[in-house]
Amino acid sequence: MVLDGDAVSYATFRSHLISHRGAFAAFSLRHRIFHFDYH
Incomplete structure (x- = not known):
């Protein structure tokens, strides 16, 4: 069960x-789009 818990x-x-x-x-x-549009 420990391995299953670790996997989850x-x-x-x-x-x-x-x-x-x-x-x-x-x-x-x-x-990036904002900077491209406004600068």
Whole structure:
């Protein structure tokens, strides 16, 4: 059960990390578009 718990926690950690990186990428892309439009 310890291995299963580690696998589940690792999967949730990975999904959180991927979603966080996706949000950061979207934010930086929006920031870049904003600068391109207004500067």
